[in-house]
Amino acid sequence: MADENQDYSRLNNRNQRRKPKKWLSLVLALAGAAVVVVLLIAVLNDKPTASNETTDDGQNKQTIADQVSGKKASDEENKEQGDEEKKDEEEQDKEEKDSKKEEVEPTDGNVKEAYKKDWEPIGTEQSGAHTTTFQEDTTDWREIERAAAEAVGLDPSSMTTWYIGNNGNGGNDIVATISGSNSAETFRVYASWADGEGWQATKVEVLKENDKN
Template identity: 50%
Template sequence: MSDFTNNSRVDKFEKRRKNTKSLSVLLILGSILLVVLIGVMVFGGDESAEQPTDEKAGQTTGQDGQAGNSGDDEAGNTDEEETDENNAQDDSTGESDTEENNTQDNESDAQSGTEQVEPSDDNVTEAYTKDWQPVGTEQSEPHTTNFDEGSQDRLEMRKASAVATGLDEESLIMWWIQRNGDNSVISTVSNADNTEYYRVYMTWVENQGWKPSKVEVLKENDQEWRFE
């Protein structure tokens, strides 16, 4: 009876030992599985967490790229502005060259077909005549010369002086006008820079206006002293 009891105790102990061992194994396996699951969750979560960061990084890069394009656009706009300025300068230069060419052409036209004559004094470097036409008039007959500034005679004398010398009518300076007998005058004029000086002899032609008859090119402006 005691042997049976002992055997039963031994069997129970063995079963408990085996159960404990199985339970330990299961616990170990469960722990390993739990660690694996935790690891999967941790690493999987990190990857998913990194994704928005990559997207943000991509968005930041895109913004930088746009900023770069904006800079390129600004540089392009600057180039266009510089091009416009250069074009404006070229146009301005072209206009100046055109005005100079027109003045030279006027002077050339004024002197074409001229005949050299004797100078009237030592201040004259060159004198010439030409068969100029009267410049026309808005005045009626009988004509009386009006020397006042702004008068119709002064305006038409300016035009005649420009035709004879080739100077620009709008910019030439009329320094002095003096009588030279009946219905005749002499105007002393210069260019706008006061570097070219002329005496223009002209005569009134009835109903046709002032007609240049002779031009003298002067060494110096001999009428400027009146305004010093």
């Protein structure tokens, strides 16, 4: 009977010693599981959601659109500024040319003002040897009209051409009488042919009366 009590006492002692080990193992297992859960939560929270990605993509697209719109606005502003500068330069060139008028003797008593300026040839569509053609609606006729119109600042498409005639030099010198559609003044314009460069105005006379009407 005493032996049985001793065996039971030893078994009971072993069981008592094993209990702390079981609790320790259980605590460690729970701690490990908690760490895994925390890591998973951290990883999932760090990953961008589809909503965030969509928002970021929309913001990027909006930023690009704003940049493109801003560039277009800047280009248009630069173009407008360039057009204004070009217009100012043209007006300045015109004023400079007008200031370089050289008064000359009139051809007859019907002239109230006669002057010369440094006109440039207007260019030409013609090539090869040139022979002046005094026929309406020909290339030569239209180019003479344009040279005469530019010399006095008229629009060749709306002016009236009263006369174009030979003024010597084998037809390479001409005289044209023109007037603007809304102008009371009539002009007599002299021009000469420049090979490869077209007609070039040489003198303008402002008439007192239209002698070709």
